[in-house]
Amino acid sequence: MKLNIAHLYPDLLNLYGDRGNIQCFRKRLEWRGIDVEVTQYLQGDSIDFSDIDIVLLGGGSDREQEIVCEELKKIKKDFKEYVENDGVVLAVCGGYQLLGKYYKTKTKSIEGLGILDIYTEWEPERLIRNIILNSDLFSTPIVGFENHGGRTYIGNHTPLGKVFFGLGNTGKGDYEGVVYKNVIATYLHGPLLPKNPHVCDYLLKKALDRKYKEDVKLAKLDDHMEAAANNYIVARYSNKGNV
Numbered sequence: 001m002k003l004n005i006a007h008l009y010p011d012l013l014n015l016y017g018d019r020g021n022i023q024c025f026r027k028r029l030e031w032r033g034i035d036v037e038v039t040q041y042l043q044g045d046s047i048d049f050s051d052i053d054i055v056l057l058g059g060g061s062d063r064e065q066e067i068v069c070e071e072l073k074k075i076k077k078d079f080k081e082y083v084e085n086d087g088v089v090l091a092v093c094g095g096y097q098l099l100g101k102y103y104k105t106k107t108k109s110i111e112g113l114g115i116l117d118i119y120t121e122w123e124p125e126r127l128i129r130n131i132i133l134n135s136d137l138f139s140t141p142i143v144g145f146e147n148h149g150g151r152t153y154i155g156n157h158t159p160l161g162k163v164f165f166g167l168g169n170t171g172k173g174d175y176e177g178v179v180y181k182n183v184i185a186t187y188l189h190g191p192l193l194p195k196n197p198h199v200c201d202y203l204l205k206k207a208l209d210r211k212y213k214e215d216v217k218l219a220k221l222d223d224h225m226e227a228a229a230n231n232y233i234v235a236r237y238s239n240k241g242n243v
């Protein structure tokens with residue numbers, strides 16, 4: 001078996017080590033004897049989504065998001081088709097915002113892909129802190145770090161999780177992220193996957209099942225260090241209130 005991973009615009013969208021998510025995908029496949037090929041797509045490159053199994057769209061500053069927005073216009077239709085066709089996507093922070101209709105900054109409106117029926121509006125106070133979510137998809141909490149000026153309004157979409165500690169989509173500490181088909185879109189940097197191997201394996205399984213049209217069983221890996229760190233973080237924040 002083999003998965004092809006597309007890292008979109010890594011030179012522009014790679015805040016707080018989002019690239020670590022690619023390393024996590026790669027290592028967890030290699031440890032299981034599954035082949036993996038990672039392709040970086042830069043500005044101007046054409047992208048054939050028919051050959052892609054996982055897309056990573058990382059976070060970026062408002063300036064970088066504006067540049068990427070022009071690139072996304074060229075691939076909008078193909079990217080949407082890929083998602084509707086159950087393609088796997090991990091979108092983090094700026095990448096999450098760009099999956100929506102628009103991100104309105106202090107000075108301009110940046111057009112998004114319109115794949116998700118969500119929108120984001122900037123406010124002066126940045127939302128910066130560790131964050132912990134409880135998600136219906138997982139029995140283990142998701143831990144990470146958020147740093148965003150945008151507030152994302154997700155309408156009828158399903159959130160990734162309920163905020164246990166932190167601020168989340170709109171800064172109110174209620175919900176965080178979106179799950180849509182095989183897309184996980186979230187504000188959690190960190191990077192997300194090395195801290196949350198359960199989320200990594202969820203996406204890998206979705207990609208393998210889709211590609212090989214079977215219920216692929218992923219071999220268990222030794223994640224006791226990650227589990228201990230997760231327990232520690234959840235315990236540390238469990239009596240601090242949701243701020």
Ligand code: GLN
Binds near residue numbers: 065092148151
């Ligand atoms: N520029 C966006 C914001 O501030 C996204 C930032 C990020 O990706 N960390 O909301």
